[in-house]
Amino acid sequence: MEFILDKTDANNIRRISTDLQQRYKTVDNPDFYRRATYYAFDLPKDLLISLSIFNSTDHPFMKIKGLPINDELLMQTPASWREGRSEEAYLCEFMHYLIAVHIGQPFCWKTQQNGRTVNDILPVKGFEHEQLAIASKSNLMWHVEDAFHDARGEFLSLMCLRNQDKVPTLISAPNMKKLSSSSIEELMKPQYFVRADDAHDQNTNLNEIGGDDTIMGAFQNARSLRKVAILFGSPQYPYMRLDMDTFGRESFVSDEAEAAYRELCDLVETSAAAIVCEPGDILIVNNFLTVHGRPPFQPRYDGKDRWLQRLLINSDFRKAAAYRESVESNILYA
Template sequence: MELDAARAAEARELTAALAREYPAPDDEGFLRAARDRAAALPRQVVEGLARLRYDDGPPGAVVRGFPVADGELGPTPAHWRERAPEATLLHDYWLALLGSLAGEPFGWATLQDGRLFHDVLPIRGDEEAQTGHGSSALLEFHTEDAFHEHRCDHLLLLALRNHDRVPTTLASVRGVELSADDRDVLFARRFVVRPDAEHLRHMGAEAAAEFERPVAVFFGDRDDPAVRIDPPYMAALPGDREAAAALERLCAGLESRLSDVVLEPGDTLVVDNQRCVHGRAPFRARLDGTDRWLRKLTVTRDLRRSAGRRTGTASRVLRG
């Protein structure tokens, strides 16, 4: 889905109007009104993203063409703590509008100070990290926040800067060929998925221990399963060679189906986090203010599911 020049100008004006009307993109009043306000977007975008809410929808979509002026952004921050909020103000309103068509935005107390809108950018010292702040290491394919039962249904990535055309990698679990025996194993609670390094930095040992309980990799429809997988942070239960082999074959199948998506400034990738894995190719970070910079938003189909895990009744932030 691509905005032509006229539609792009209208989209920018809509976000500018929202910035005048609401105090911030994470304002609760705006977030509750966002889906209604998104009705003003092109029909192709509204209908295309609404389809993602259903089980038979596509595994992802790209909306291209929101205006991004590189010179107005300022340098890519050296750290997510250093971003100037006004630099991404209109982009965040745009991200929220698109996200509202797929679900309800939420965040994590253990990520980026509990903010709803996150920065994906390289950080000095994290070059080899299996997180959104790595660079020289391949970011292996994974389900976003796979360790948690209230992980997002959809993930949105909006490119602000990508001079080096660093690709995001994607693969759908649909079409991965597995034996009936492997499927049975993957539907069983024979695996452990642990929090990633970013969550662990702000999570106590007691909280992290909760995620040592066995879980299944597949769930839902046996003929069209959803998946939770994060190879660097998961394993079969100790001594369960059958489960380890089934997981290895699933990983090989997903690896063989990976494709590259290069996001240009203004492109927003929407990923079905239940049926699609994503990652990132390695790149050399210059750390000079010109590196790849994305904004990220996670959404859930039903915010009420996580009521007992959020920081407050009216909060959109999960404790982790």
């Protein structure tokens, strides 16, 4: 699905967001969190209708085009998520959040980027070859966001602030009807080992101050090995929690389990689409229906690097109660 904002509507979203940014400073402000749904109803009606259709019909992804971003005011792409950012970057977070909240509850992990609601995806020196969103020269393998965790987002949303080299986001929405019924049966058994990858590593995600026992326990929990089903829901129309990096690292319980896994991986490879986002685009991805990845690219490190802001979204946040920092927080412990 694609929705193109006209100039008047786009400028209205920017105006509403500017007012909110001046009042609340960041989307992490608890007073904004409590009122965000109310503010979001000021968005253009046609956009809200499209978001409603997207959310209720299990589309693999939706692209919204035309949000106004001032590249000059954005200043330099930070060298790391730990660095400060411009007022313009904070304003983008508000535009993004107001749209995302129509799909569900935006949330974040305490174990990612020190618990900021909006995570920065930008290339960071020293991490070029990792399986991380902040990498660049590696081929980011097909994955569902946070496949290891039961409270992972049903959606992830990427807002493009900068992408001069037109680096695509890869999305694959495999047609599960092409899988053999025996493979579907295998993949629906809770028999596949997984643990969090470095996306929840304490060294890349804590600030200089470090963390308390609770957060250190969450890092440890993320690393613990668990056994899950890769497909779930209806056998006729299964959802998936595949991550080719993390599941592929562990051994399989049987030849049948491995063969089914390989069949799904092959199907994913043949269903790929490349989507190039431009500044002002928002790409909302169904994290139950699709896997995503990214081809390698050359980082610039000149202040003009590719820069996306990521939000995770859950439609029923109460199901994540066991992991929430508090009942009044959108922060989850892994």
